[in-house]
Amino acid sequence: MSQAGQNLKYLRKLRGWTQEEFAIKLGIKRSLIGAYEEERADPRLEVLEIVSEIFKVSLDELLLKDLNNSSGSYLAKRRMQKMMTADRNIIHFVPVKAAAGYLAGYADTEFIDELNTFTLPMLAGGNYRAFEIIGDSMLPTPSGSIIVGEKIEDAENVKNSQAYIVVSRNEGIVYKRIEKNNRAKGKLTLISDNPQYQPYQVNTDDIVELWQAQMVISKVSQQQRWDMNSLASMVNNLQSQVSSLKKKMN
Incomplete structure (x- = not known):
């Protein structure tokens, strides 16, 4: 039995x-x-x-x-x-300089064991990993931040508007929000918090790992400052993106 x-x-x-x-x-x-x-x-x-x-x-x-x-x-x-x-609060860290190697070795336990690790006592037991992000596509989260994500085993389990580290064969390692469109089977829409960047789609077959963002670690000195012209431009771009998404969904 x-x-x-x-x-x-x-x-x-x-x-x-x-x-x-x-x-x-x-x-x-x-x-x-x-x-x-x-x-x-x-x-x-x-x-x-x-x-x-x-x-x-x-x-x-x-x-x-x-x-x-x-x-x-x-x-x-x-x-x-x-x-x-097992695995409680043990978090392997993937810096930007290791991103290329990670795409080839994400499933290799020996490669993963070579990564530096740290712990966060406020996290419950689970499968976590940390990734360094570079760029301004997710502002106000500053470039150089560390995103701590929990492993998602199936793309079907992603939640709309939540932020994820997406590891894919064609796009590499990116930090984006995800929207699922039931009319676009086998695809996920990746959206930046910075509306100056246009959303784009990826095939779920191309995705090798998904990590739902749980914490953001960044330096105190890294503070993004906005001027009124930048904010106005971002609002206009955001309105255009919303209109474009509504048209696609309809």
Whole structure:
């Protein structure tokens, strides 16, 4: 008999997550978490693979072993402690100078392990990464800021108007807000906070990673100052973009 349902419940409680929080991490509905934990349904393979990555356990362990067995060996208990704290607040940092290498090595654990890391105590357990951004397309977020993002496993789970680090084969690493257009299947619209930059679309097939922005770290001395002419120009450009988007949606 599969242990998956009880193991998912045990691992969720190790992290102190509610069923709703766990469901968001896995990109599924909360009701499915309840069904899995009550053994009314078997977790799908893709769900188990995400759980395996988060808690650093194998699929065999999830399916066949009782991870809640407190009578295990000392090593087993130590492994449980490691799973409980795995990836908690450990954030790998991708500076601009490493961006080109990241596009080739984002899936290479050895490359990722070579990146510098830091921690932020205010973040709950999860899969986080930090990226340095350059340019003025997301003003008033200044150039040189560090964006800390949480991994999104599926483009279908992105939320409109939220900011993301988008890693794609053609565009590289960009920091943008995302809008989904139900009429443009397989595409996402990327929008800059600075309205002087026009929105553009990317194919979801071209995207290799999505990280939802959770925090922005920037130097205190970096303060963007606006003059009235710049603000007026930005408002006019924004109005033009809104009109253009309305026409496309209609």
